[in-house]
Amino acid sequence: MANNIAVISICSVLLVAVVVAVTVGVTQSGKSDGDxxxxxxxxxxxxxxxxxxxxxxxxxxxxxxxxxxxxxxxxxxxxxxxxxxxxxxxxxxxxxxxxxxxxxxxxxxxxxxxxxxxxxxxxxxxxxxxxxxxxxxxxxxxxxxxxxxxxxxxxxxxxxxxxxxxxxxxxxxxxxxxxxxxxxxxxxxxxxxxxxxxxxxxLHLSGATQGVVRRLLSHDQSGFPSWVSSTQRKLLENSSKFDLKPNVVVAKDKSGKYGTINDALKEIPKRGSTPFVIYIKKGVYKEQVIITKEMKNVVFIGDGPEKTIITGKLNYVDGVNTFRTATVGKWNFVYYIYELNELNARGWRRKTPPFQVGGHSRPSYAGSLSHDQGGFPSWVSSTQRNLLENSSKFDLKPNVVVAKDKSGKYGTINDALKEIPKRGSTPFVIYIKKGVYKEQVIITKEMKNVVFIGDGPEKTIITDFHFLQFAFEPLLAAVIGEKFMAKNIGILNTAGAKKHQAVALRVQSDQSIFYHCKIAGYQDTLYAHSHRQFYRECIISGTIDFIFGDAAAVLQNCRIIVRKPMSNQKCIVTAQGRSERREVTGMVIHNCTFTGEPKYMSVKNKNKAYLGRPWKEFSRTIIMQSHIDDIIAPEGWLPWNGSFALDTLVYSEFNNRGPGADTSKRVKWRGLKTFNEEHAKLYTPHDFLHVDEWISRSGVPYTPGMMPGL
Missing domain, CATH: 1.20.140.40 (Invertase/pectin methylesterase inhibitor family protein)
Incomplete structure (x- = not known):
């Protein structure tokens, strides 16, 4: 029986007109005047x-x-x-x-x-x-x-x-x-x-349903959540129900105004700004109770969780959508339940939430993120798998084929781009056959949901000779339109080390994905400029600041290669550009390999390499569970200019391996942090990018949390 009962003793006191009103006056001082x-x-x-x-x-x-x-x-x-x-x-x-x-x-x-x-x-x-x-x-x-x-x-x-x-x-x-x-x-x-x-x-309004309940039920020494004011405590702890002067009494024994809770709900004023108290006497109430978004500041008072019971039997197995199965559904956040017992008569059957927050119960990620033997999450559809792993490009049914050998509709990528519909809501697939495409490619903000599929990063190559003459010039390739995805594409800027800044790829595309791609240059190779970006199994090479920008970016299972610089140059892998302390941006390098090309290995003791330096004041770079070869100088990190940003940056190395991963001789900056596993998890794809909302739809294989066994 214990497993069939969900005890809801939520002393919720979210007295605000709308949910966003919590930003005003509620948490600034920790005080409440009871209004x-x-x-x-x-x-x-x-x-x-x-x-x-x-x-x-x-x-x-x-x-x-x-x-x-x-x-x-x-x-x-x-x-x-x-x-x-x-x-x-x-x-x-x-x-x-x-x-x-x-x-x-x-x-x-x-x-x-x-x-x-x-x-x-x-x-x-x-x-x-x-x-x-x-x-x-x-x-x-x-x-x-x-x-x-x-x-x-x-x-x-x-x-x-x-x-x-x-x-x-x-x-x-x-x-x-x-x-x-x-x-x-x-x-x-x-x-x-x-x-x-x-x-x-x-105020604990986020997270899975049961998590909300658990957090809301944390109490201080007086038995109430710490954020309950003294006035509100009096309302909730008064031993005499009649001292509360309820607006409506519900009773199964006909001693109240109504015999059902739903009848009582009809008296609740729309968007009320003061508590509307419904005293529900002991009894079993077999009804589905919905507190709509118009019903604000509602208070339920019962006779005890084993006496006042609300019960129902809607469930997913019997054909009711999970969204509709809750016995008590709450569509607003100005709501109390006190001394009630909410029982779902079907028990804890699959996908039957006993209590819904905001009319919605989030799924458990524990099961949904499991991967099958093919390396894809188990919930990736067969269609998505075909898009990403099918060896025969023709099975993809691309919208356009580009080929240097004239076997496609177009011979250049730019000609193919002209067919992309403006602000398309479905993937527009361009299959680019093997060949070297010497052209500048710009995916504009009007080009959404574009997918590039090539024959491999060493076969389908976009390249040209571009170096930085002017800041933000769109150089070799720029991706601006949201939800861009590329697979099996090589992007190479051949300007060379002598040309200094030479961006191969600039990415502003929100929720963009690069899978099995090669991005090569020297200085400033990959400009991860802004928004959310995910790189999986890519090769990125360069010399100075060759992964830089202010995106919220995760590189997972990538190979990062330091190239031979000019004789007087050091090599720096990252230069993250977070300029505001509240920005949710940063560079996360997860289970990647840091190594050097053969030409660099012969000069690594002279032209030292570093993990990164702070381009902007609040630069944030996290390197975790990665293999670092002996190419990185013992200091690990390099200043940008004197003491600039050394106290305000956030740099951390967590659980890395390899001869270059020894942190005992790292710089001793205030901004260099030592993370435990709990803190490091905040920078995994699941937590940092919330990838389950967008990468999962692409079918790209990824590990949402920490790498197992590392």
Missing amino acids: SGEVKSASKAIKELCQPTDYQQSCENSLSNANTTDPKELIRMGFQAAMTEIETVIANSTTLKELVKGRPRAKQALENCHELMGYAIDDLNNSFKQMGEFDVDKYEEYVENLKIWLAGSITYQQTCLDGFIKTRGESGEKMRALLKTAQELSSNALAMVSELDLSLKK
Whole structure:
């Protein structure tokens, strides 16, 4: 019988008008005045919302005309203010045209800024729309999207300014001045969302159903959760039910106004701002109870978990979708249950959640992420497997075939790109037959869900001679459109070490995947610029900062090869560019191999190699469960410029192996962290990229957590 009972004694006191209102006044001081949790004026709401930001005055100024206390709308207005400011920058930047005349680098930097500001506005606009659609059922996905897009907007603005480094004249300083407020407002927007996320986590509104229950049931010495105020405790601990003065009494013995809970629910006012107390006397109530999103601040008081019982028998096996099987479904988060026993009469049958949070129960990842012998997760469909592992390219039924031997529809990749539909929602597959394609390939932001399939990274090769003349020039290959995927493709920049910065591939594509690809160059080979990126079983080679950028990127099972540099150069693998402390970006290198090409091995003692250096103030690079050959200098890491970022960066090496993995002689910077396994797990694909939402759909094999046996 014990296994058939789910005891719900959740003393939930989330007294807010909407879920996002937890960002205001609830967690800032840890205090509560016992009211509805809503602020009493727009001015106070703005001050509360701006309090955790780094630029409070800019925040308050940008929201000064707001006439609402709804934090959700205020946050959206914050996004809108940042967009408006960037649009102002674009308009005013025309005044810089005179300053860049006769200065080609500065001129190119200014042109790049116009493009980059457009991308920044796109990310802010995506955030604005997502906040308007905010669905607590998809809380984690939405907040993750917001953080990624806002970080992208910040990165684009920073990249604009980076373009003016080493340019002559006043144009760089003028652009920095123009962008100052826009950068502050973008930073503030990220701070608001980060505070929202932190507040919701503190109130335990995320995670699987039973996990929520467990966390909500953690108590302090008085027996209540630590976040329950004294006023709220009085409401919940009063021994006399009648002292509570319930709004409605439900009783099976007809001593109350109603005999069923559902009849009592009809009296609940829509979106009430004060507690509506329903006292449910002892008895077994065989009904499905749904607290809709309109029913706010509802309190259930029972006579005890073994006396007041709500029971039902809907279940997945009998044909009811999991979404609909909960006996008690909760579509809002302003809700108490006290001394109730919720019994599912079918017991713990498969996919039958006893209690639903937000009308949705998350699946357990423990079973869903198991892999079969083929290396794919067990839940990858046969169609997806065929796309990625089929040896016969013709079984893929590509939309377009490109071939140098004229056996395809086109002879160049760029001709094939013209067939891609704008903003397509389904994969558009381009099969690129073996051959060397000397062309510059740009996947624009309008080209979504594009898939490149080649004959192998040593057979299908995209290459050209490009070196960095101007910052952010789209060099050999640039991928901007979201959900791009490439398999069996080689991308080689042949400019050589003497040409210094020579990007082979720049990636801005959100939720992009590179599988079994080769990316080769010298300095600045792979520019993992922004958004979410995953690289599996790829080969990446170069000399200086050859994996750099500010994406949230994971490289798993890849081979990282240091090449022979110029005689006076050191080699540095990574240069991560996180410029804001709240950005969820970073470079994670997981179960990869660090080694050197044969030509480098002969000079490794003279031209030393390092794991990375901090390009920006909050640079974050995690190397874990990887094999490091004896090519890495004992110090491990290299400064960028003096003491810059050494206290604020986050670098860590966890459970690596090989002769170069010895950390005993590593630099002693404050930012160099020692992680335990629990902390390291936060940087696995499952936790860092939330890959189950997008990589699983691609069918690419990956390990979601720590590598077993390492």
